[in-house]
Amino acid sequence: MKIKEAFEEHSVPVQDYSKPGEFIALRHAMKNYLGHGADLAAVIQAVVNGSLAPAGRTERFRGITGYLFRSEDLRKYRPTPGVTATPEGFLSFKEAAASLGVRTNVIRGLTDQGRLTASNSFRNGFARLVPAKEVQQFAEQYVATSILAKRFQLNSGSLARYLRESGTPLLAIPRPDARKGHAFFLRKDVAAQIQLPTCGMLREAGQRRIVAARKKQWAEYRQAREAALGKPMRRVRASCRRSDNRSNGQPSLPSPEILDHVQVAVTGLVGCK
Numbered sequence: 001m002k003i004k005e006a007f008e009e010h011s012v013p014v015q016d017y018s019k020p021g022e023f024i025a026l027r028h029a030m031k032n033y034l035g036h037g038a039d040l041a042a043v044i045q046a047v048v049n050g051s052l053a054p055a056g057r058t059e060r061f062r063g064i065t066g067y068l069f070r071s072e073d074l075r076k077y078r079p080t081p082g083v084t085a086t087p088e089g090f091l092s093f094k095e096a097a098a099s100l101g102v103r104t105n106v107i108r109g110l111t112d113q114g115r116l117t118a119s120n121s122f123r124n125g126f127a128r129l130v131p132a133k134e135v136q137q138f139a140e141q142y143v144a145t146s147i148l149a150k151r152f153q154l155n156s157g158s159l160a161r162y163l164r165e166s167g168t169p170l171l172a173i174p175r176p177d178a179r180k181g182h183a184f185f186l187r188k189d190v191a192a193q194i195q196l197p198t199c200g201m202l203r204e205a206g207q208r209r210i211v212a213a214r215k216k217q218w219a220e221y222r223q224a225r226e227a228a229l230g231k232p233m234r235r236v237r238a239s240c241r242r243s244d245n246r247s248n249g250q251p252s253l254p255s256p257e258i259l260d261h262v263q264v265a266v267t268g269l270v271g272c273k
Contacts, residue, residue, distance in 0.1 A: 004063070004064065006044075006048040012067070015056040017056075020032070020071060021098075022071060024068065024070075025058055025061055025067070025068055026066070027066065029043075029074050030065065034077060044064075056068035071095070075091065090129035091132045093107045093118075093128060093130070096116070100135065100139055100144060102144050102183060103175075105176055106175055106183040109173040109183065111128075112174070112176065113174075116130045116138065140188070144183065145163065145184040154196070158202045159197070169187070169190065170184045171185040171187075
């Protein structure tokens with residue numbers, strides 16, 4: 001049977017296609033990792049003998065290169081020199097990130113922490129690869145807090161902070177080359193048992209943190225002021241407090257210039273001692 005006839009035997013619909021995703025055109029697979037050698041021949045042979053079937057077709061590319069395959073099916077033919085490929089194949093960092101719903105640097109963090117394997121032998125050119133089976137197993141156990149936040153229309157950072165402060169066990173993965181710290185994952189069995197906060201609960205938690213920070217700042221200022229004056233400060237009556245601070249019950253803080261002046265004065269007193 002001719003190669004073209006083997007492909008045409010599959011009555012597949014013409015689909016809109018722009019770039020690899022759930023489906024990948026044979027043209028892009030050849031360009032990205034299959035090449036024009038033995039791996040491409042293995043794919044064609046699989047189509048001819050019926051063990052691999054295309055899922056669609058695009059008119060963007062000519063001939064058999066326009067046939068679309070499920071990306072997970074063609075991953076089995078991804079070349080990994082010197083390594084026996086697993087039945088599930090390998091994923092690039094970008095593909096693994098798309099599977100977990102995170103950024104690529106999070107995958108680098110997972111490999112650095114040993115959660116995923118990305119040895120130097122798992123390579124496609126300069127691109128490092130991870131076993132698809134490991135990514136699937138991790139996805140079955142954990143879910144990113146950013147995904148939960150997006151699903152329930154919550155702020156990702158506020159949700160992660162709320163879960164940490166409530167004592168919920170989280171998997172923190174440092175993100176290399178990122179100033180935003182860590183990516184957080186929650187075990188799916190734990191996520192099924194806890195009740196996620198609402199937007200109002202996150203807002204109230206944020207307001208409590210602001211009030212606590214203002215109290216701490218006021219206490220530090222008061223301590224520095226009393227040290228500079230050498231005597232306790234007069235207590236401020238509630239009726240003398242600013243009206244814009246009545247809602248949270250906190251007196252207004254002095255300006256930064258006053259705080260700087262007090263700090264200089266305290267430093268001078270310490271130096272005199």
